Amino acid sequence: MGNILVFAETQKGRVPKSSLIAIQAGKDAARKLGGDVLVAVLGADTADAANEAAGYGAAKVLAVNDAALENYLADAYAATLEQLARANDVTLLAATATAVGKDLLPRVAARLGVGMASDVVSFHEDGTLQRPMYAGNTTATVTLADTIKVVSVRSTAFDAAQPGDQSAVEQVSVSLDADATKMQFVEFNETKSDRPNLTEASIVVSGGRGLKSGENFTTYLEPLVNELNAAMGASRAAVDAGFVPNDLQVGQTGKVVAPELYIAVGISGAIQHLAGMKDSKVIVAVNKDPDAPIFNVADYGLVADLFKAVPELTEAVKKAKE
């Protein structure tokens, strides 16, 4: 077994929790399959992030500094990772299936001429991998035939890496040709919110079509979200109906979350929604339809009119905190 290369993202000079999850997945794969964990950090100035990434017990951190890597762009990043994979005896390349991971890894795999497994939830000693398909209605056991195996890992299936021995940081340079620098970064409009990040929050409160309007998200759901210091989510039905923006979508085609507590309000529980939240530790459902499928996955189900129950719940949480 050769080396395991983990791609770590950077956000404002820091390594996000999602990438600590990838490092942990890399360590897990190393324990089962052998090999050393190398962590790749890319950017125009990676000093801080590379230093931070070096604190999690990897064998080595590979830091690539290049002006073309200032902002994440699939073409330049993929060309860089391809070169790192080829130069470092890499047999497994992993990153978390974030927006960046999903965009980047297939491009690297195709550049390497190898197949890829997405959203991997476990590695096994016999080399097989497991991943969900059909909106989480099946778990597939798969194998990858190539010498270099490329995988994205599902963030809810692994813990974040804990601080460990300090790794050496090696500066690596790459050559990026014209084909790898065709894309230009224009701007990033960050969603401004005082609330925790949806994929990292310990409590998520999501609303569905039962809320009936965007205003009702504000009037009924937000006070509960704020009282619990939770992140707000939504079902695809609520997004399709235009109640809330798509970046709140929890589900197969949105975000996958696994908080300590997930409260589903006015969500029927379509397969595609369940795929994004069923691994939450405790699930609460509030729905007036006693036959709604959401109750099949809920630990606690309250059959009630949400417009009455949610304000009561908000009050009760407020009281419980006092």
Place this chain on the structure above:
Amino acid sequence: MKVLVTVKRVPDPETTIRVKSDGSGIETDNIKYVINPFDEIALEEALRLKEKLGSGEVVLVSIGDRVVTEQLRTGLAMGADRAILVGCDQDLDSLAVARILAKIVEDESPQLVLMGKQAIDDDANQAGQMLAALLGWPQATFASEVVLSDDQQAVKVTREVDGGLETIGFALPGIITSDLRLNEPRYASLPGIMKARKKEIREIVATDLGVDIAPRLTIKSLEPPTQKEAGKKVETVEELIGLLHDEAKVI
């Protein structure tokens, strides 16, 4: 402007998927098949581009056995101009699909390839990015807005990424994959359906293309997800808060 749109036949998202008892696949009896919903969004975007420019051609491509003709006809009825069916009776992974599509792109030379961000059966989310890599083209995945430059030589694409919206730009040709909010696809009209019957579906055979389509990713078995034990039904908010506090200890 010529736009190539990829179409995959997938089970209707409303269908309940059941794994066969021997784990070899899913039960396919009584499944209704549709165009992958994200591919429909990609097609809608291609049609709107053509309508806005007042000229151009929208070409569909699908890979599979003859039954995918059904989805191609639907796409033609929505307004695509013609279609290509790449006949193939073996299971393909994303890399094989991308290699086949790369051949089609070389042959057709579109300025833009529009695809769905993922197919809702295998949920891989790979083919668009892989195709872009094989062609050496730029890519914009998870698109929520596409703006073509006045000279039609470049695009700016807004993408749905974690924590916000990102805009990137590149000169064409390129690949764009659609996210949910890009548009709302139209339904095929009756005249559209009538016209679609006369539109061309060119059939070619995958194995004639001379590309390596041996699968790199192999599915060994499928399992149904582990069933959770039924939870508790509570009558009142008070009872719920009590359980969350004392039993689940999450509040």
